Amino acid sequence: MAPTPSTEDKVTDISEIIGIYGTWQRRFFIWVLLGGILSCWLSLVTPFLAPEIDFWCQRPQTVLDNMSVEEWKVLAIPTQINLLTEEKEYSKCTMYETKINGTNEKDVFINVNKTVACEKFEFDHSIYSSTLLEEWNLVCEDNWLISLSQSAYMAGFLVAVLVLGQASDRLGRLPVMLLCFAFMIIAGLLGVFAPTFTVFIIARFFIGLGNSGLFTTAFIYVMESVGPNHRIWLGVGGSFGFSFGCIILPWIAWLIRDWFLIQLAITLPTIALGYIWWWIPESPRWLISQGKMEKAEEVTRKIMKINRKECADVQAALQNIRKISQMEDKGDEKLHVNVFDLLRKPSLRKITLYLFFIWIVTAFVFYGITLNTNELSGDPFINFFISGVVEIPACIMAMFSLRYYGRKTPLLSSLVSGGVVCFLAIIVPADIQWLKTTFLMLGKLSITGTFAIIYVYTAEIFPTVVRNVGLGCCSTVARIGSITSPFVKELSRATHPNVPFGLYGTVLVISGLLVLLLPETHKRTLMDTLEQGEHFHRPISQNKGQEQRHVSTGGFPFLEELTSETKLKILNSPPYSQHQVA
Known part of the structure; x- marks a missing residue:
């Protein structure tokens, strides 16, 4: 008679040892929420560093010092029609030609028949005492540099997704998080004390790089440290930190x-939060995957003490987890998947391209609306x-709609409704x-709800062997939308203030229509292989005639080519046995 396996032999996941969700995970999640607040500040602070304020051509010094601003505008500044309000306003970048022949007001000659570009500017201080616009004269033909600084920040996000994600898998979660903290602190202080705007733009790039790398890795850390049933609500709940920010x-x-003090105010908390991260150990799951068992045992015991958990033989339990991991790795050695695997098969290729477009549009509209609130009345x-x-309500609504209405209907509704309200904004008097x-x-x-929904939907729509690759690629291409979104402001100035609303509405409705071409994944068994994914996404008409064969395979077409004995063994084991019971 075979011996009964010990408790340690039955352990398959690190959360079974340290606790699926205890004091330690709760503290860590709170730190992630605080980090989400900080991440929001760093990502969206530009509208307050370089807000839309009034400015005009500077009055001639010494000669017209006693003349009020309003008197100067009446005399020397031409008027124009504001396309948004349809009212007259003073020009910001031009003035009438002015000649000074003496030292008093009578010696100033203003030629109202000729306009010239402003050489220097005065700025309105009724709302802000100091802005980036005034610091480096980022007005008129140089105003686009503000959008460039925000795009540089988003470019840092893109590089972080491409580079730091792989680095955290190879070097560990903790080294990458500490490196990102260094980027954020050094670049943040550099941005505060930047001697030129070029240096400020470079600083913004590295702030974005560190911000994205840090909190993406921290999110992975959280998912690795809790039980499977807690990963969904913690994954969605983590976004509330950004919303609170x-x-x-x-x-x-x-x-x-004051732009200088605002930048300083959102940088100093980074240093404070950095001290907390120094007390966080390396991810025990990552240590096990790398075979660093002594360190993994040390970290595990530390977390167990905080969570008040006990295990008769921690070392044996960790070795069992390692053994299972090695068996899974051997089974996946031949599956060196990449983005090209998403494009190799026709049905998956269509699905992937549709999702790429939807992700780009979602990021474009989200950041376009958020970063340009100053353009609104x-x-x-x-x-x-x-x-x-x-x-806040957008995330809550997304969670409930995903539970009760599937995936396609909530995603379609959020995209189309967002497009409709953008079109309605155009016709407002x-x-x-x-x-x-x-x-x-x-x-x-609507677009915030789309972001919450599309993460879940994308993770379900790709087969297991390319799920991380697919989600990572979608997140990467989304940065195209976030990089271009700051320039919507320039588009409105070059054309008409309502053009961005029309652009938002058009791309959102197109994205919504593309959702109709995607399959529903709600209450469906997740695909594991590329062949399963190709069959799952194939049009129904192409799958007719296969239903009878599915009966003998428990509804899993990939089992068709296996022997009867192998089929029975697989169908009687999780997760397939659980699926049949459900």
């Missing part, structure tokens, strides 16, 4: 109103605050701009 940031800017602080508040702002906030609510 959107709510808090405008109040920080409202209280300070009304108080900029309140507008940004509302855009943050709407993210010029004299009720508050309604336009309301429609844009509804658009922000």
Whole structure:
């Protein structure tokens, strides 16, 4: 009679030893939430560093010092029609030709028949005491550099996704997180004390690089440290930190109103949070995967003590987990999958390209609306605050809709409804701009829900062997949308203020229509192989005639080529046996 396996021989996951969700995981998750707040501040602070403020050509010094700003504008600044409000306003970048022949006002000659470009500027200080615009004269033909600085930040996100994700798999979670902290702190301080705007742009790139790398790796760490049943709600719940950051940031800017102090205020917490991360050990799951069993045992015992968990033989339990991991690795050695595997088979290729477009549009509209709240009428602080508040119900609605209405219907609804409200914003009369702002906030609510839904949907739609590759590639191409989104402001100035709304509406509706071409994954068994994925995504008409064969394989077509004995063995084991029971 074979001996009964010990408890340690039955352990298959590290969470069974340290606890599926205890004090240690709870502390770590709180740190991730705090980090999400900080991540939001660093990502979306640009509208408060370089806000939309009034400026005009500078009055001649010494000669017209006693002349009020309004008198100067009446005399020397031409007027033009504001395309958004359809009202007259003073030009910001031109003035009438002015000649000074003496030392008093009578010696100033203003030629109202000729306009010239401003050489120097004065800025309105009624809302902000200091901005990046004034610091480096980033106005008129140089105003696009503000959008460039935000795009540089998003480019840092892109590089982090491509490089630091692989680095964390090879070097460990902790070294990459500490490296990213160094990037954020050094680059953050460099941005505060930047001697030129070029240096500021470089600093923004490395802030984005560190921010993305840090919190992406921290998210992976959380998923590796809790039980399977907690990964879904922790994964979605982690996004609430970012939403809370959107709510808090405008109040920080409202209280300070100085770009230098605002930048300093969001950089110093990075240093404070960094001290906390020094107390976090390496991921025990990663240590086991690398065969560093002594260190894994040390870290595991530390976490067990905090969670008040006990195990008769920790070393044996960890060795069993290692053994299972090695067996899985051997089974996957021949599966060196990459992005080209997503494009090799026709049905998966279509699905992948559709998802790429939807991800790009989602990031483009989300950051386009959020970063350009200053372009809307009304108080900029309140507008940004509302855009943050709407993210909370959006995430909650997404969670409930995913549970009760599947995947396609919620995703389709959020995309199309977002497009419709953007189109409605176009037809709002010029004299009720508050309604336009309301429609844009509804658009922000819809696109935030889209972000929450598409992560879950994408993870389900790809087979297991390419799931990480597929989700990673979608997240990577989404950066194309976030990099280009800051330039929507320049598009509105070069064409018409309503053009961005039309662009948002068009791409959102197109994305929604593409969802109709995607399969439903709700309550469906996840695919494991590329062949399963190809069959799953194949049109129904091509699958007719195979239903009878599916009966003998428990509904899993990939078992068709196996022997009867192998089929029975697989169908009687999890997760397939669980699927049949369900």
